[in-house]
Amino acid sequence: MRVGFHTFGCKLNQYETEALASPLHSQGFDVVSARQDAEVYIVNTCTVTSRADHKARAFIRGLARAHPDSQIVVTGCSAQLEAESLASLAKNVVVVAQSEKAVLLDLPRFLEEAREGRGRPAGGLTDPFALHASESSFHTRAFLKIQDGCDSRCAYCRVPLARGPSVSLASDEVVRRAGELEQRGCREIVLTGVNISAWRSGGQGLEGLLLSLLAATRQPRLRLSSLEPDAISEGLATVLRDPRICPHFHLPVQSGSDSVLSRMKRRYRAEKVREGVALLRAAKASPFLAADILVGFPGETEEDHAATRQLIEDLKFSALHVFPFSPRPGTAAASFKPRVPERVRDMRARELRDRSRQLSDRYARSWVGADVEVLLEKREGLAAEGTSENYLKVVVRGLPAGEVRGRIARARISDAGQKCTGEFACFLDMSLVFDPLLHYN
Numbered sequence: 001m002r003v004g005f006h007t008f009g010c011k012l013n014q015y016e017t018e019a020l021a022s023p024l025h026s027q028g029f030d031v032v033s034a035r036q037d038a039e040v041y042i043v044n045t046c047t048v049t050s051r052a053d054h055k056a057r058a059f060i061r062g063l064a065r066a067h068p069d070s071q072i073v074v075t076g077c078s079a080q081l082e083a084e085s086l087a088s089l090a091k092n093v094v095v096v097a098q099s100e101k102a103v104l105l106d107l108p109r110f111l112e113e114a115r116e117g118r119g120r121p122a123g124g125l126t127d128p129f130a131l132h133a134s135e136s137s138f139h140t141r142a143f144l145k146i147q148d149g150c151d152s153r154c155a156y157c158r159v160p161l162a163r164g165p166s167v168s169l170a171s172d173e174v175v176r177r178a179g180e181l182e183q184r185g186c187r188e189i190v191l192t193g194v195n196i197s198a199w200r201s202g203g204q205g206l207e208g209l210l211l212s213l214l215a216a217t218r219q220p221r222l223r224l225s226s227l228e229p230d231a232i233s234e235g236l237a238t239v240l241r242d243p244r245i246c247p248h249f250h251l252p253v254q255s256g257s258d259s260v261l262s263r264m265k266r267r268y269r270a271e272k273v274r275e276g277v278a279l280l281r282a283a284k285a286s287p288f289l290a291a292d293i294l295v296g297f298p299g300e301t302e303e304d305h306a307a308t309r310q311l312i313e314d315l316k317f318s319a320l321h322v323f324p325f326s327p328r329p330g331t332a333a334a335s336f337k338p339r340v341p342e343r344v345r346d347m348r349a350r351e352l353r354d355r356s357r358q359l360s361d362r363y364a365r366s367w368v369g370a371d372v373e374v375l376l377e378k379r380e381g382l383a384a385e386g387t388s389e390n391y392l393k394v395v396v397r398g399l400p401a402g403e404v405r406g407r408i409a410r411a412r413i414s415d416a417g418q419k420c421t422g423e424f425a426c427f428l429d430m431s432l433v434f435d436p437l438l439h440y441n
Contacts, residue, residue, distance in 0.1 A: 001029055001030065001039050001040065002029070002030040002031075002032055002036070002037070002038040002039055002040075003021075003024055003029050003030065003031055003032070003038055003039070003040045003041070003042060003107070004032050004033060004034040004035075004036055004037075004038035004040070004041045004042070005017050005020070005021055005031065005032075005033065005034055005041075005042050005043075005044070006033070006034035006041070006042075006043050006044070006059065006063075007044045008043075008044065008045050008046040008052055008055060008056050008059075008076070009044070009045070009046025009048065009052060009076070009077070010046065010048070010192075010225075011143060011190060011192045011225045012143075012145060012148075012192050012193060012194060012225070013044050013046060013076060013077075014143060015131075015143035015144070015145050015190075015192050016044060016076075016101060016131050016145070017042075017044045018143060019131030019132055019145070020042060020044075020101070020104055020105065020131060023105055024105075024107060027107075029107070034063065037067070038067070038070060039070055039071070040070060040071045040073065040107070040111065041063055041067065041070055041071070041072050041073065042073045042075065042104065043056065043059065043060055043063070043072065043073070043074050043075070043076075044075055044076040045074060045075065045076035045077060045078035045079055045086075046076060046077055046078060047076075047077040047078040047080075047081055047082070047158050047159075047162055047328070048077075048157070048158065048159065048323075049323055049324075049326050049328075050326035050327075050328065051324075051326065052078070053078055053082070056074075056076075056078055057086070057089060060072060060074060060086070060089050060090070060093060061089055061090065064089065064090030064091075064092055064093055065090070067092075068092060069092075070092060071092055071094065071111060071114065072090065072092050072093045072094070073094055073095075073096060073104065073110075073114075074086050074087075074093055074094070074095045074096070075095070075096040075097070075098060075101045075104065076098055076101070077098050077158070077159065077162035077163065078162075079095050079096060079097055079098055080097045080098035080099060080161075080162040080163075081158065081161060081162055081329075081330070083095045083097060094114045096110075098162055098163060099126060099128075099164070100126055101126070101131065102126040102127065102130040102131055103126065105130070105131070128148040128149070128163075128167055129145060129148070129169045129173070131145070132145075132177060140188075140375060140376070140377040140386075140387075140405055140406050141188045141189075141190050141223070141375065141387070142181045142186040142188065142189050142190065142220075143189075143190045143192050144174065144177055144178060144181065144189050144190065144191055144192065145169065145192055145193055146168065146169050146174050146191050146192070146193050146196055146199050146209070147166065147167065147168050147169065147193030147194060147195060147196050147198060147199045148163055148164075148166070148167050148193055148194055149163045149164045149165045149166045149167050149194055150163065150165070150166055150194045150195050150198070151165050151166045151198065152195070152265075152267065153265060153332075154264055154265050154266060155263065155264050155265045155331060155332040155333040155336070156264060156294065156297065156325065156328065156331055156333040157328070157331060158328045158329075158330060158331055159194055161330050161331075163194055166194070166195065166198045168198070168199045168200050168201050169199075169201070170201050170202070171201040171202055171204055171208075171209055171212060174201075174209060174212075174213070175212055175213060175216045178213055178216065178217055178220070179216060179217060181220065182217050182218070182219055182220050185406060186220055186406075187219060187220055187221065187375055187406060187407070187408050188220055188221045188222075188223060188246075188375050189213075189220045189221075189222055189223070190223045190224075190225055191222065191223070191224055191225060192225040193225070195226075195228060196224065196225060196226065196227070197226075197227055197228040197231035198228075198231075206231070206236065207233070207235050207236045207239050210222065210236075210239045210240075210242075210245065211239060214239075214242055214244060214245075220244070221244050221245070221246055221373075221375075221389060222244055222245050222246065223245075223246040223248060224245070224246075224248075224249065224250075225250065226249075226250040226251065226252060227249055227250070227251055227276075228251075228252065228267075228268075229251050229252075229253060229268050229272050229273045229276040229277075230267050230268035230272050230276070231276075232275075232276035232279050232280060233279075234279060236279075237279040237280065237282060237283040238283070240280070240283040240284065241283045241284070246389045246390065246391070247284035247285070247286070247287035247288065247389060247390045248287060248288040248290075248389070248390050248391040249280050249287060249288070249289055249290070250290045250291075250292070250321075251273070251276065251277075251289065251290070251291050251292070252291075252292040253273055253291040253292060253293060253311070254266060254292060254293060254294045255270075255293070255294065255297065255300075255304065255307075255308050256270050256273075256307040256308035256309070256310060256311030256312065257270070257300070257303075257304035257305075257307040257308060258270055258307075259299075259304060260297050260299070260300055260304045260308075263297065263298070263299060263333075263336070264294070264297060264333070265332070270307070270311055273311065273315070274311075274314070274315065277289065277315045286366065286367075286390070287318075287390065288318045288319070288363065288390040288391040288392070289315070289316075289317050289318050289319075290317065290318060290319040290320070290321060290391075291312070291315075291317045291319075291320055291321070292320075292321045292323065293308060293312075293320050293321065293322050293323070293352055294323050294324075294325055295308075295322060295323070295324055295325065295345060295348040295349045295352060296324050296325040296340040296342075296344065296345025296346075296348060296349070297325045297333070297336075297340070298325070298333060298336035298337060298338060298339055298340065299336065299337075299338060299340075300325075300340050305348050308352075309351075309352075309355075312352070312355065312359075316359070317356075317359055318359060318360060318363040319356055319359060319360045319363075320352055320353070320355065320356035320359070321356075322349050322352045322353050322356065323349075324345050324346060324349045325340070325345060361416070364392060364416040365416045367390075367392065367413050367416075368413050368414065368415060368416055369412070369413060369414075370412070370413055371410060371411065371412050371413075372388040372389060372390065372392070372394070372410070372411065372412075372413065373388065373389050373408050373409070373410050374386040374387065374388050374394050374396055374408065374409050374410075374411060375387050375388075375406070375407075375408055376396065376399075376404040376405060376406070376407050376408070376409055377405060378405070379399075379403075379404055379405070380395070382397065382398065382399055383395050383396060383397045383398075383399065384396050384399055384404045384405075384409075386409070394411075394413075396409050396411050
Protein backbone atom coordinates (compact mmCIF):
# COMPACT_ATOMS: atom_id res chain seq x y z
CA MET A 1 0.00 0.00 0.00
CA ARG A 2 1.23 3.48 -0.86
CA VAL A 3 0.98 6.22 1.81
CA GLY A 4 1.41 9.89 0.89
CA PHE A 5 2.51 12.44 3.51
CA HIS A 6 2.15 16.21 3.67
CA THR A 7 3.28 18.46 6.54
CA PHE A 8 2.30 21.97 7.55
CA GLY A 9 4.10 23.99 10.17
CA CYS A 10 7.17 23.73 12.36
CA LYS A 11 10.20 21.45 12.60
CA LEU A 12 8.41 19.51 15.33
CA ASN A 13 5.65 18.63 12.89
CA GLN A 14 8.28 17.67 10.32
CA TYR A 15 9.86 15.39 12.89
CA GLU A 16 6.56 13.73 13.76
CA THR A 17 5.82 13.14 10.08
CA GLU A 18 9.22 11.45 9.73
CA ALA A 19 8.49 9.46 12.89
CA LEU A 20 5.31 8.11 11.28
CA ALA A 21 6.82 7.52 7.85
CA SER A 22 9.92 5.65 9.08
CA PRO A 23 8.16 2.71 10.82
CA LEU A 24 5.51 2.50 8.11
CA HIS A 25 8.27 2.14 5.54
CA SER A 26 9.83 -0.59 7.69
CA GLN A 27 6.44 -2.36 7.79
CA GLY A 28 6.46 -2.54 3.99
CA PHE A 29 4.36 0.49 3.09
CA ASP A 30 5.47 2.54 0.09
CA VAL A 31 6.04 6.00 1.62
CA VAL A 32 5.77 8.94 -0.82
CA SER A 33 4.97 12.64 -0.97
CA ALA A 34 1.31 13.64 -1.09
CA ARG A 35 2.02 15.00 -4.57
CA GLN A 36 1.97 11.38 -5.78
CA ASP A 37 -0.92 8.94 -6.10
CA ALA A 38 -1.58 6.90 -2.97
CA GLU A 39 -4.26 4.78 -1.32
CA VAL A 40 -3.87 6.65 1.97
CA TYR A 41 -2.79 10.23 2.67
CA ILE A 42 -1.66 11.53 6.06
CA VAL A 43 -1.82 15.32 6.45
CA ASN A 44 -0.05 16.79 9.50
CA THR A 45 -1.63 20.17 10.28
CA CYS A 46 -0.61 23.36 12.08
CA THR A 47 -2.80 25.88 13.90
CA VAL A 48 -0.32 28.61 14.80
CA THR A 49 -2.05 31.17 12.53
CA SER A 50 -5.39 31.43 10.76
CA ARG A 51 -3.46 31.31 7.48
CA ALA A 52 -1.99 27.94 8.50
CA ASP A 53 -5.50 26.62 9.19
CA HIS A 54 -6.80 27.99 5.88
CA LYS A 55 -3.95 26.48 3.86
CA ALA A 56 -4.44 23.09 5.46
CA ARG A 57 -8.19 23.10 4.82
CA ALA A 58 -7.72 24.09 1.19
CA PHE A 59 -5.11 21.38 0.71
CA ILE A 60 -7.30 18.71 2.31
CA ARG A 61 -10.31 19.66 0.17
CA GLY A 62 -8.21 19.53 -2.99
CA LEU A 63 -6.67 16.21 -2.02
CA ALA A 64 -10.08 14.70 -1.24
CA ARG A 65 -11.48 15.86 -4.59
CA ALA A 66 -8.49 14.60 -6.56
CA HIS A 67 -8.47 11.22 -4.80
CA PRO A 68 -12.08 10.38 -3.87
CA ASP A 69 -11.30 6.68 -3.43
CA SER A 70 -8.35 7.30 -1.10
CA GLN A 71 -8.48 7.69 2.68
CA ILE A 72 -7.41 11.15 3.89
CA VAL A 73 -6.12 11.02 7.48
CA VAL A 74 -5.79 14.45 9.11
CA THR A 75 -3.77 14.86 12.30
CA GLY A 76 -1.65 17.50 14.05
CA CYS A 77 -2.45 20.57 16.11
CA SER A 78 -5.41 21.75 14.06
CA ALA A 79 -6.88 18.25 14.26
CA GLN A 80 -6.66 18.45 18.06
CA LEU A 81 -8.70 21.66 18.20
CA GLU A 82 -10.91 21.53 15.10
CA ALA A 83 -11.70 17.83 14.72
CA GLU A 84 -15.37 18.14 13.76
CA SER A 85 -14.92 20.89 11.18
CA LEU A 86 -11.99 19.08 9.54
CA ALA A 87 -13.93 15.80 9.41
CA SER A 88 -16.75 17.61 7.61
CA LEU A 89 -14.50 18.70 4.71
CA ALA A 90 -15.09 15.50 2.74
CA LYS A 91 -16.54 12.00 3.15
CA ASN A 92 -13.14 10.36 2.79
CA VAL A 93 -11.54 12.44 5.57
CA VAL A 94 -10.94 10.97 9.02
CA VAL A 95 -9.38 12.98 11.87
CA VAL A 96 -6.83 11.81 14.45
CA ALA A 97 -6.15 14.21 17.31
CA GLN A 98 -2.60 15.41 17.89
CA SER A 99 -2.62 13.66 21.28
CA GLU A 100 -3.43 10.35 19.56
CA LYS A 101 -1.12 10.67 16.57
CA ALA A 102 0.86 7.58 17.60
CA VAL A 103 -2.14 5.30 16.83
CA LEU A 104 -1.16 5.72 13.17
CA LEU A 105 1.91 3.57 13.82
CA ASP A 106 -0.51 0.65 13.54
CA LEU A 107 -1.97 1.91 10.28
CA PRO A 108 -3.69 -1.33 9.16
CA ARG A 109 -5.66 -1.53 12.39
CA PHE A 110 -6.51 2.17 12.25
CA LEU A 111 -7.77 1.90 8.65
CA GLU A 112 -9.90 -1.09 9.59
CA GLU A 113 -11.47 0.88 12.45
CA ALA A 114 -12.02 3.85 10.13
CA ARG A 115 -13.80 1.64 7.58
CA GLU A 116 -16.05 0.33 10.35
CA GLY A 117 -16.90 3.87 11.39
CA ARG A 118 -15.00 3.84 14.67
CA GLY A 119 -13.40 7.28 14.83
CA ARG A 120 -10.66 8.64 17.02
CA PRO A 121 -12.10 11.46 19.13
CA ALA A 122 -9.83 14.15 20.54
CA GLY A 123 -8.96 13.95 24.19
CA GLY A 124 -7.06 10.73 24.81
CA LEU A 125 -3.34 11.13 25.40
CA THR A 126 -0.64 8.81 24.09
CA ASP A 127 3.02 9.07 25.01
CA PRO A 128 4.20 12.34 23.33
CA PHE A 129 7.56 10.65 22.65
CA ALA A 130 6.17 7.40 21.24
CA LEU A 131 6.96 8.66 17.75
CA HIS A 132 10.67 8.31 17.03
CA ALA A 133 12.23 8.79 13.59
CA SER A 134 15.22 6.44 13.53
CA GLU A 135 15.36 6.77 9.75
CA SER A 136 14.49 9.65 7.43
CA SER A 137 12.10 9.41 4.50
CA PHE A 138 11.90 13.10 3.59
CA HIS A 139 14.93 14.86 5.13
CA THR A 140 18.68 14.30 5.17
CA ARG A 141 19.03 15.94 8.55
CA ALA A 142 17.64 13.90 11.45
CA PHE A 143 15.16 15.52 13.81
CA LEU A 144 15.18 14.42 17.46
CA LYS A 145 12.21 15.48 19.56
CA ILE A 146 13.35 16.21 23.11
CA GLN A 147 10.41 18.25 24.40
CA ASP A 148 6.71 18.86 23.76
CA GLY A 149 4.01 21.22 25.01
CA CYS A 150 4.41 24.62 26.65
CA ASP A 151 3.82 26.13 30.10
CA SER A 152 3.78 29.69 28.79
CA ARG A 153 0.44 31.26 28.08
CA CYS A 154 1.34 33.84 25.46
CA ALA A 155 -1.78 35.81 24.64
CA TYR A 156 -1.78 35.00 20.90
CA CYS A 157 -0.78 31.30 20.90
CA ARG A 158 -2.94 28.18 20.56
CA VAL A 159 -0.10 25.68 20.78
CA PRO A 160 -0.51 24.97 24.55
CA LEU A 161 -4.18 24.25 23.85
CA ALA A 162 -3.21 21.70 21.22
CA ARG A 163 -0.16 20.12 22.86
CA GLY A 164 -0.67 20.64 26.58
CA PRO A 165 1.92 21.49 29.26
CA SER A 166 5.66 21.15 28.81
CA VAL A 167 7.07 17.63 28.99
CA SER A 168 10.65 16.47 28.40
CA LEU A 169 12.19 13.27 27.10
CA ALA A 170 14.49 11.79 29.76
CA SER A 171 18.17 12.62 29.31
CA ASP A 172 19.35 9.03 28.96
CA GLU A 173 16.70 8.37 26.30
CA VAL A 174 17.72 11.48 24.35
CA VAL A 175 21.32 10.27 24.42
CA ARG A 176 20.28 6.74 23.41
CA ARG A 177 18.26 7.96 20.45
CA ALA A 178 21.05 10.28 19.34
CA GLY A 179 23.50 7.37 19.50
CA GLU A 180 21.15 5.27 17.39
CA LEU A 181 21.01 8.02 14.78
CA GLU A 182 24.81 8.26 14.76
CA GLN A 183 25.15 4.52 14.27
CA ARG A 184 22.88 4.78 11.24
CA GLY A 185 25.31 7.28 9.72
CA CYS A 186 23.47 10.50 10.53
CA ARG A 187 25.75 13.53 10.23
CA GLU A 188 23.41 16.16 11.65
CA ILE A 189 20.80 16.01 14.42
CA VAL A 190 18.27 18.81 14.91
CA LEU A 191 17.00 19.01 18.49
CA THR A 192 13.36 20.00 18.31
CA GLY A 193 10.27 20.57 20.42
CA VAL A 194 7.66 23.25 21.09
CA ASN A 195 10.09 25.03 23.43
CA ILE A 196 13.39 23.17 23.81
CA SER A 197 14.61 25.90 26.16
CA ALA A 198 12.16 24.40 28.69
CA TRP A 199 13.76 20.94 28.53
CA ARG A 200 14.39 19.53 32.03
CA SER A 201 15.38 16.05 33.21
CA GLY A 202 17.10 14.77 36.33
CA GLY A 203 18.03 18.25 37.47
CA GLN A 204 19.56 19.08 34.08
CA GLY A 205 18.58 21.83 31.69
CA LEU A 206 19.40 22.24 28.01
CA GLU A 207 23.00 23.19 28.82
CA GLY A 208 23.58 19.87 30.58
CA LEU A 209 21.83 17.89 27.85
CA LEU A 210 24.10 19.37 25.18
CA LEU A 211 27.17 18.43 27.22
CA SER A 212 25.86 14.87 27.53
CA LEU A 213 25.19 14.62 23.80
CA LEU A 214 28.62 15.97 22.90
CA ALA A 215 30.26 13.47 25.24
CA ALA A 216 28.21 10.49 24.04
CA THR A 217 28.53 11.07 20.28
CA ARG A 218 31.51 11.75 18.06
CA GLN A 219 30.41 12.74 14.56
CA PRO A 220 26.99 14.37 14.21
CA ARG A 221 26.78 18.11 14.25
CA LEU A 222 23.99 19.36 16.52
CA ARG A 223 21.50 22.04 15.52
CA LEU A 224 18.98 23.71 17.83
CA SER A 225 15.53 24.32 16.37
CA SER A 226 14.94 27.50 18.43
CA LEU A 227 15.90 29.25 21.66
CA GLU A 228 13.80 31.51 23.84
CA PRO A 229 15.64 34.85 24.23
CA ASP A 230 15.44 34.79 28.04
CA ALA A 231 16.93 31.27 28.17
CA ILE A 232 20.28 32.28 26.65
CA SER A 233 22.62 32.32 29.65
CA GLU A 234 26.38 32.66 29.89
CA GLY A 235 26.60 28.97 30.80
CA LEU A 236 24.59 27.91 27.75
CA ALA A 237 26.60 30.23 25.50
CA THR A 238 29.82 28.60 26.75
CA VAL A 239 28.53 25.17 25.69
CA LEU A 240 27.44 26.57 22.32
CA ARG A 241 31.07 27.38 21.55
CA ASP A 242 31.68 23.72 20.76
CA PRO A 243 32.39 23.43 16.99
CA ARG A 244 29.92 20.57 16.60
CA ILE A 245 27.01 22.84 17.55
CA CYS A 246 25.86 24.64 14.42
CA PRO A 247 26.22 28.46 14.31
CA HIS A 248 22.55 28.86 13.47
CA PHE A 249 19.98 30.08 15.99
CA HIS A 250 16.30 30.86 15.70
CA LEU A 251 14.75 33.21 18.26
CA PRO A 252 10.98 33.77 18.70
CA VAL A 253 11.47 37.51 19.33
CA GLN A 254 7.94 38.60 18.25
CA SER A 255 8.41 42.34 18.88
CA GLY A 256 10.96 44.99 19.75
CA SER A 257 8.46 46.99 21.79
CA ASP A 258 8.35 46.37 25.53
CA SER A 259 4.71 47.43 25.75
CA VAL A 260 3.72 44.95 23.00
CA LEU A 261 5.78 42.17 24.59
CA SER A 262 4.00 42.85 27.87
CA ARG A 263 0.54 42.63 26.25
CA MET A 264 1.64 39.45 24.49
CA LYS A 265 2.52 38.05 27.93
CA ARG A 266 6.05 37.24 26.79
CA ARG A 267 8.51 36.62 29.62
CA TYR A 268 11.22 39.05 28.52
CA ARG A 269 11.68 42.55 27.17
CA ALA A 270 13.73 43.90 24.28
CA GLU A 271 16.88 44.36 26.36
CA LYS A 272 16.91 40.65 27.11
CA VAL A 273 16.85 39.93 23.38
CA ARG A 274 19.86 42.21 22.93
CA GLU A 275 21.70 40.44 25.76
CA GLY A 276 20.92 37.00 24.33
CA VAL A 277 22.08 37.91 20.83
CA ALA A 278 25.30 39.37 22.25
CA LEU A 279 26.01 36.06 24.00
CA LEU A 280 25.34 34.09 20.80
CA ARG A 281 27.64 36.32 18.76
CA ALA A 282 30.34 35.92 21.41
CA ALA A 283 29.94 32.14 21.22
CA LYS A 284 29.98 31.82 17.42
CA ALA A 285 31.70 33.75 14.66
CA SER A 286 29.14 35.29 12.28
CA PRO A 287 26.24 32.99 13.21
CA PHE A 288 23.03 32.81 11.21
CA LEU A 289 20.42 34.46 13.43
CA ALA A 290 16.75 34.23 12.49
CA ALA A 291 13.87 35.86 14.37
CA ASP A 292 10.11 35.31 14.48
CA ILE A 293 8.27 38.63 14.31
CA LEU A 294 4.54 39.00 14.94
CA VAL A 295 3.17 42.21 13.42
CA GLY A 296 -0.14 43.97 13.94
CA PHE A 297 -0.74 42.73 17.48
CA PRO A 298 -3.75 44.55 19.01
CA GLY A 299 -2.71 47.99 20.17
CA GLU A 300 0.55 48.01 18.18
CA THR A 301 1.30 51.65 17.33
CA GLU A 302 3.65 53.13 14.74
CA GLU A 303 6.07 53.74 17.60
CA ASP A 304 5.89 50.07 18.59
CA HIS A 305 6.53 49.00 15.00
CA ALA A 306 9.46 51.42 14.78
CA ALA A 307 10.93 49.85 17.94
CA THR A 308 10.75 46.43 16.25
CA ARG A 309 12.46 47.77 13.14
CA GLN A 310 15.18 49.32 15.27
CA LEU A 311 15.81 46.08 17.15
CA ILE A 312 16.11 44.21 13.85
CA GLU A 313 18.63 46.72 12.51
CA ASP A 314 20.65 46.88 15.71
CA LEU A 315 20.95 43.10 16.05
CA LYS A 316 21.60 42.47 12.33
CA PHE A 317 19.43 39.39 12.03
CA SER A 318 20.11 37.13 9.04
CA ALA A 319 16.44 36.39 8.34
CA LEU A 320 12.97 37.18 9.65
CA HIS A 321 9.94 34.93 9.82
CA VAL A 322 7.12 37.46 9.74
CA PHE A 323 3.59 36.55 10.85
CA PRO A 324 0.64 38.97 10.64
CA PHE A 325 -1.46 38.74 13.80
CA SER A 326 -4.69 36.80 13.48
CA PRO A 327 -7.06 36.26 16.43
CA ARG A 328 -7.01 32.59 17.39
CA PRO A 329 -10.01 31.02 19.14
CA GLY A 330 -9.35 30.20 22.78
CA THR A 331 -6.52 32.72 23.22
CA ALA A 332 -6.59 35.86 25.34
CA ALA A 333 -5.65 38.12 22.43
CA ALA A 334 -8.73 37.06 20.46
CA SER A 335 -10.68 39.71 22.36
CA PHE A 336 -7.96 42.36 22.65
CA LYS A 337 -8.70 45.87 21.40
CA PRO A 338 -7.97 48.02 19.54
CA ARG A 339 -7.32 45.92 16.45
CA VAL A 340 -4.72 47.13 14.01
CA PRO A 341 -6.44 47.63 10.61
CA GLU A 342 -5.64 44.75 8.25
CA ARG A 343 -4.28 47.19 5.65
CA VAL A 344 -1.79 48.58 8.17
CA ARG A 345 -0.90 45.13 9.51
CA ASP A 346 -0.25 43.75 6.04
CA MET A 347 1.79 46.81 5.04
CA ARG A 348 4.02 46.32 8.09
CA ALA A 349 4.41 42.63 7.27
CA ARG A 350 5.41 43.38 3.65
CA GLU A 351 7.93 45.94 4.86
CA LEU A 352 9.62 43.48 7.19
CA ARG A 353 9.56 40.65 4.63
CA ASP A 354 11.26 42.93 2.13
CA ARG A 355 13.84 43.79 4.76
CA SER A 356 14.32 40.09 5.52
CA ARG A 357 15.26 39.41 1.89
CA GLN A 358 17.82 42.22 2.06
CA LEU A 359 19.26 40.93 5.32
CA SER A 360 19.53 37.38 3.97
CA ASP A 361 21.23 38.61 0.80
CA ARG A 362 23.69 40.62 2.86
CA TYR A 363 24.47 37.66 5.11
CA ALA A 364 24.97 35.27 2.19
CA ARG A 365 27.28 37.66 0.37
CA SER A 366 29.35 38.17 3.51
CA TRP A 367 30.40 34.52 3.19
CA VAL A 368 31.84 34.77 -0.32
CA GLY A 369 35.42 33.52 -0.14
CA ALA A 370 34.86 31.61 3.11
CA ASP A 371 34.90 27.85 3.66
CA VAL A 372 31.87 26.01 4.98
CA GLU A 373 30.83 22.39 5.55
CA VAL A 374 27.77 21.35 3.58
CA LEU A 375 25.49 18.43 4.36
CA LEU A 376 24.62 17.18 0.88
CA GLU A 377 20.95 16.46 0.23
CA LYS A 378 20.16 16.19 -3.46
CA ARG A 379 22.33 15.43 -6.48
CA GLU A 380 22.10 17.46 -9.70
CA GLY A 381 24.55 15.89 -12.20
CA LEU A 382 28.08 16.67 -11.02
CA ALA A 383 26.71 19.10 -8.43
CA ALA A 384 24.69 18.63 -5.28
CA GLU A 385 22.46 20.83 -3.16
CA GLY A 386 22.73 20.96 0.60
CA THR A 387 22.79 22.96 3.82
CA SER A 388 25.84 24.52 5.43
CA GLU A 389 26.42 24.51 9.17
CA ASN A 390 25.23 28.14 9.24
CA TYR A 391 22.00 27.24 7.42
CA LEU A 392 22.73 28.54 3.95
CA LYS A 393 21.24 26.58 1.06
CA VAL A 394 24.09 25.80 -1.31
CA VAL A 395 25.13 24.18 -4.56
CA VAL A 396 28.43 22.26 -4.48
CA ARG A 397 30.12 21.62 -7.82
CA GLY A 398 32.84 19.21 -8.91
CA LEU A 399 31.66 16.19 -6.91
CA PRO A 400 32.93 12.68 -7.66
CA ALA A 401 30.53 10.09 -9.03
CA GLY A 402 28.38 8.09 -6.65
CA GLU A 403 25.86 8.64 -3.89
CA VAL A 404 26.35 11.87 -1.98
CA ARG A 405 23.17 12.23 0.08
CA GLY A 406 24.00 12.47 3.76
CA ARG A 407 27.72 13.12 3.19
CA ILE A 408 29.51 16.32 4.19
CA ALA A 409 31.58 18.37 1.75
CA ARG A 410 33.91 21.18 2.73
CA ALA A 411 33.88 23.83 0.05
CA ARG A 412 34.63 27.48 -0.56
CA ILE A 413 31.91 29.95 -1.47
CA SER A 414 32.66 31.62 -4.78
CA ASP A 415 29.46 33.57 -5.35
CA ALA A 416 25.98 34.29 -4.02
CA GLY A 417 23.46 33.93 -6.82
CA GLN A 418 19.86 33.18 -7.72
CA LYS A 419 20.07 29.54 -8.88
CA CYS A 420 17.33 27.31 -7.58
CA THR A 421 16.53 23.98 -9.22
CA GLY A 422 13.78 21.39 -8.97
CA GLU A 423 12.12 21.07 -5.58
CA PHE A 424 15.13 22.32 -3.67
CA ALA A 425 13.98 24.84 -1.06
CA CYS A 426 16.39 27.68 -1.68
CA PHE A 427 16.67 29.84 1.40
CA LEU A 428 14.66 33.00 0.68
CA ASP A 429 15.35 32.60 -3.05
CA MET A 430 19.09 32.69 -2.37
CA SER A 431 21.53 29.94 -3.22
CA LEU A 432 25.32 29.81 -3.01
CA VAL A 433 27.50 28.41 -5.79
CA PHE A 434 30.75 26.77 -4.68
CA ASP A 435 34.16 26.26 -6.23
CA PRO A 436 35.31 22.67 -6.86
CA LEU A 437 35.31 20.39 -3.87
CA LEU A 438 38.03 20.96 -1.30
CA HIS A 439 37.22 18.09 1.05
CA TYR A 440 34.75 15.22 1.07
CA ASN A 441 33.93 12.58 3.69
